[in-house]
Amino acid sequence: MKKQIFKLVLLAVISLILLSGCAVGPIAQSTPGLSANDTHVFVSAQSKVYKIDLETGMEVWQYPVDKTRMVAYAPVLLDGEDLIFGDMFNKLYRLNIDNPQQKVWEFLDAKGWYQAKVAQADGIIVAPNTDRNVYGINANDGTLKWTHEDNFAFISEPVIIGEAVVISSQDHEILWLDLQTGEEIDALSMQGAVIASPFYLEETGLIYVGSLGNEFIAIDANTHQVKWRYDGSIEKLSGIWARPIYLQGQLIFNDDLGNIVSVDPKTGAENWVLIEQGKMFAGLVAVNEDSFLVAAENGSVRAFDINRKPLLQFEIEKATIYTTPIVTDNLIIIAPMGAKYLLYAYPIEITGLPQWTFPPEK
């Protein structure tokens, strides 16, 4: 009888383990976060943040060193001697850039994940969180200065313009918050959830942003009114997940179906449209003064000049690209998912051959 009970209990335990394997909550998985300064690139991916030498591609440090649990995808904000980033264990860190074990402070008040890069101005760190709050934190000591609560998770990097925080909301809105108090100054309705971060161009005094509601608009940074709305040759834009780039007087943006559109930043008049093959969620990146790079979801990377003439094309094997690449003085850094390496660094001359990969190729 005991044997029979044991067998049944064992069977039950195995079933329960299998069931529990299926019963996971929202998946703590996102796209690698990239940041760089003149000498190093920082990548947040899965359980580590790495500091990598730009010249050699060698690891300088990784954080955490020990077995401390951490899942981080938000790009780090570089602030002089320190770096600031949040993880998916609801912690926001300020660490020393040379010795991350030297923790300046930790902010533990949030109840959700940090998905986006934080912004900083006037001694205040603005940190969006999936717990539907934006936190204003004292940059010096990590104490809470204010909280702004909304209806949906905040997953986009905010932009600080003067005394206002401009942030995309999944509640089909762009919000203006007071930098000092976090109070809502204004809100502008959009046609869909706004995932892309706003892009501010001082030259025009306009904020540019697209949403998942098939639209791309320019907003007057002073009046918060829509200045123009894209109404070009593409009848219906698809969802926009990334911010635009500004290159040689042209504002260039892309939607997730691979449409690349150049418009006049002041009027929204269409310069040209480039219909690329392959879905595109990562943003465009300016390589130099007259060319830009497009990274499609399927791992294909293409470079074009400002008049959309193709310059080069290469592919990263088995890669899925969601993170917008970054460009340093002489390198283009791409952080794909599912590829052999976490990072691929290409020379800015665009040869299609990586200068280094991280981890280094054996």
Next chain:
Amino acid sequence: MNIWELIIVQPMTNILLFITMLVKNFGVAIILFTLLIKLLTIPLTAKQVKSRREMAELQNDPQYKKIMEKYKDDREKLALEQQRIYKEKGISPFSSCLPLLLQMPIIFGLYQAIMRAMASTPVELLKLERLIYPFLDVSKIIPIQNRFLWMDLGQPERLYVFGVGIPVLAILVFVTSWLQSKAMAAPDAGGDPSMAATTNSMNVMMPLFMGYLAYQYSAGLALYFVISNLSTMLIYALMGEMNLKNLNPFKREKTTEPAKKVVDSTLINNGEDDIPEKQSEKTPVKPSARSSAKRMRPKKKKD
């Protein structure tokens, strides 16, 4: 997209999102969707209940009991005899498991649909966007409002009372799972004490485990568990399969007493099933004509 996603997860996610669009509340949509699935699987549940009932009746069948007793030390023979009785009575012991097995993909699919709909990272949102059928307007659906009553359906649920987080849903999941397992337990396990002990331990283990899942994982899943448990109990009650006496904590187990409705009255009157164990060992069992005929047959020679 793999076949599982195409056939199960994608349609379920779209139905769930469609309901969300209609009722404008994801929590209510989970409740309605769970009830809808339960309604659609009623024929399977009915079949399961029928098989369970037949098995329970068989457990109390004197002939079956005698065979169990007679061949308790000869497992091979016992299995053969059991098979014979199943065949005679037209019962398939697996037919009670089959509906449950058929429901498993639906349950897992429903769970995955809920999880997919609660996307909270750009990558998850992207995956969700791709699951949505073209005729549903993505821009109106995404993102899903996870807030329901005091809960964030995407996070483990706690109700904060004076700063203390009480896992209300996890407690409800435990209680409803326990009630369900107790109230829906078969009227009698045929007097098999090992089965009774196993059932008792499972009646506690399963609710504890379900409660743990609800405590640890998202409130959306816990909400699904609660509604699923309650609706299952309701369906069983409507089918007359609820045994509320089992809920009485002071009730003493009567493992040897068969359920009245299933026992043949003539046999009770004969008192055959009241024979004590030792006595029944000595008492020769009158074989049925069919089984006698079987015994008379010469054994086939093994190759």
